[in-house]
Amino acid sequence: MSRSRRRFLAESAVAAAALVHPGLRSFAADAPKKKVNSPFLEGNFAPVREEFTEENLKVTGTLPKGLEGMFVRNGPNPQFDPISSYHWFDGDGMLHGVRIRDGKASYRNRFIRTEKYTDEKKAGKALYRGILDMPDLKDLAGGKNPYKNPANTALVYHADKLLALYEIAEPYELKLPDLDTVGPTTFGGKVKQPFTAHPKIDPVTGELLFFGYVPNRPLVLFGTLNKKGEWVTTVPVKLEKPAMIHDFVVTPKYALFPAWPQTFDMARMLKGGSPWFFDKAQPTRWVVVPRDGKGQPKTFEAKTAFAFHLLNAWESGDEITVIGCRYPRFPGVLTFGEKEDDKTPNVSVPYQWTLNLKTDKLTETPLHDFAAEFPRHNDTLVGKEVRYGYVGYGEGDFFDGLRKLDLKTGKFTDHTYGAGRFGGEGVFVPKPDAKGEDDGWLLTFVYDKAADKSELLVMDAADMTAKPVARIHLPTRVPYGFHGAWVAGV
Numbered sequence: 001m002s003r004s005r006r007r008f009l010a011e012s013a014v015a016a017a018a019l020v021h022p023g024l025r026s027f028a029a030d031a032p033k034k035k036v037n038s039p040f041l042e043g044n045f046a047p048v049r050e051e052f053t054e055e056n057l058k059v060t061g062t063l064p065k066g067l068e069g070m071f072v073r074n075g076p077n078p079q080f081d082p083i084s085s086y087h088w089f090d091g092d093g094m095l096h097g098v099r100i101r102d103g104k105a106s107y108r109n110r111f112i113r114t115e116k117y118t119d120e121k122k123a124g125k126a127l128y129r130g131i132l133d134m135p136d137l138k139d140l141a142g143g144k145n146p147y148k149n150p151a152n153t154a155l156v157y158h159a160d161k162l163l164a165l166y167e168i169a170e171p172y173e174l175k176l177p178d179l180d181t182v183g184p185t186t187f188g189g190k191v192k193q194p195f196t197a198h199p200k201i202d203p204v205t206g207e208l209l210f211f212g213y214v215p216n217r218p219l220v221l222f223g224t225l226n227k228k229g230e231w232v233t234t235v236p237v238k239l240e241k242p243a244m245i246h247d248f249v250v251t252p253k254y255a256l257f258p259a260w261p262q263t264f265d266m267a268r269m270l271k272g273g274s275p276w277f278f279d280k281a282q283p284t285r286w287v288v289v290p291r292d293g294k295g296q297p298k299t300f301e302a303k304t305a306f307a308f309h310l311l312n313a314w315e316s317g318d319e320i321t322v323i324g325c326r327y328p329r330f331p332g333v334l335t336f337g338e339k340e341d342d343k344t345p346n347v348s349v350p351y352q353w354t355l356n357l358k359t360d361k362l363t364e365t366p367l368h369d370f371a372a373e374f375p376r377h378n379d380t381l382v383g384k385e386v387r388y389g390y391v392g393y394g395e396g397d398f399f400d401g402l403r404k405l406d407l408k409t410g411k412f413t414d415h416t417y418g419a420g421r422f423g424g425e426g427v428f429v430p431k432p433d434a435k436g437e438d439d440g441w442l443l444t445f446v447y448d449k450a451a452d453k454s455e456l457l458v459m460d461a462a463d464m465t466a467k468p469v470a471r472i473h474l475p476t477r478v479p480y481g482f483h484g485a486w487v488a489g490v
Contacts, residue, residue, distance in 0.1 A: 040088035061470035075481020093152035113181035116148035154483035159229030190231035249313035278330035318358035326351035347371040398422035454478040
């Protein structure tokens with residue numbers, strides 16, 4: 001089913017708002033079962049139910065020397081047909097991994113054996129409602145998360161462990177290279193809070209920095225694991241109002257949390273509306289927290305806006321620069337017939353915020369006017385100034401290509417996949433002997449609609465217009481998914 005990129009972003013935004021939504025439509029447990037129709041069950045959004053292991057994959061081109069490791073991408077993949085409404089974010093987590101060693105490539109895909117997956121596997125059918133359904137009120141009354149953790153959003157490799165992540169639950173540990181599930185982890189029982197899908201690893205200290213927001217409380221819990229993966233501290237950060245925060249940024253001295261005016265209000269739900277509400281009368285509030293625990297947080301006001309993903313941040317004297325993909329407002333219609341009254345275009349564009357810690361002033365400006373999402377950069381420069389960012393762009397079923405942004409000159413170059421070919425997030429892999437920021441490769445899965453097949457593309461990040469260095473042909477279609485990671489030396 002062909003769908004524009006803008007519509008995809010809007011529908012995904014609705015689902016993201018619903019991740020902790022206490023009920024978006026009524027649901028009768030004894031309602032007659034019928035086939036669930038959803039665009040996220042069609043085309044290349046449709047699930048792949050079989051798990052494959054395939055060695056010695058066909059490669060067009062040549063796998064470069066120095067590219068030794070494993071590329072793994074996470075994404076939703078329901079093992080059974082849903083019993084109620086379905087959205088992309090409901091699917092069981094499935095890992096797709098390509099291991100590259102000695103100029104050869106192998107592939108395997110594995111379901112993440114979460115509690116939800118295991119329960120349904122034993123029953124032989126779907127058991128849990130979708131995030132757009134009315135949840136179990138007993139769970140709500142007992143203070144439990146009414147929705148199960150599918151661990152389907154992102155991945156991070158830290159302290160020799162690969163973790164599968166979800167917005168509002170604990171991570172799941174995985175084995176490499178077989179991708180088998182070890183189980184959920186709370187880091188020795190020290191981290192029982194929600195764990196972000198987008199943690200950051202400090203390239204100097206090796207620390208993993210993470211957070212969790214509390215939907216009905218004006219609070220963010222900011223945590224740190226040391227380079228050994230041991231819990232160090234959790235710091236409560238107060239907000240003006242409860243806010244949905246999907247991503248954050250860090251610098252060597254600070255962590256920055258964007259409190260978008262996507263607010264949570266139980267009173268609205270009690271009146272029959274959605275508790276999630278984009279309050280366009282409110283500004284965005286950036287909260288800057290010292291990482292060393294010394295000094296008080298500072299809050300800066302910016303224009304009302306929303307962003308799912310941020311590229312990076314860095315310090316320069318008294319200023320902090322943040323780059324991300326910004327929407328003018330939270331996209332999409334939420335629930336109960338509430339409709340967006342603003343008809344102006346609402347797409348995410350590359351954007352810059354500059355916060356001056358001395359003058360307490362914030363300035364902001366768009367960097368381009370084209371739609372962009374899933375920004376990535378060279379992860380060895382987390383918290384440091386970057387010149388290059390890589391974003392997905394296009395108006396097709398998914399991304400038509402990857403676009404390389406030059407933040408110094410304002411120019412950009414593209415790698416387009418070709419007619420009827422759509423890809424996902426581009427993960428940057430630096431060369432072992434890299435001499436520059438963009439001296440490396442970009443890896444992403446690409447789906448060919450006509451052939452109904454998928455490939456892993458290896459592109460030269462320094463020359464986006466060149467043909468792929470290598471195309472690794474996969475034994476199965478890889479459905480569109482979310483975020484990936486590269487693990488060197490596996």
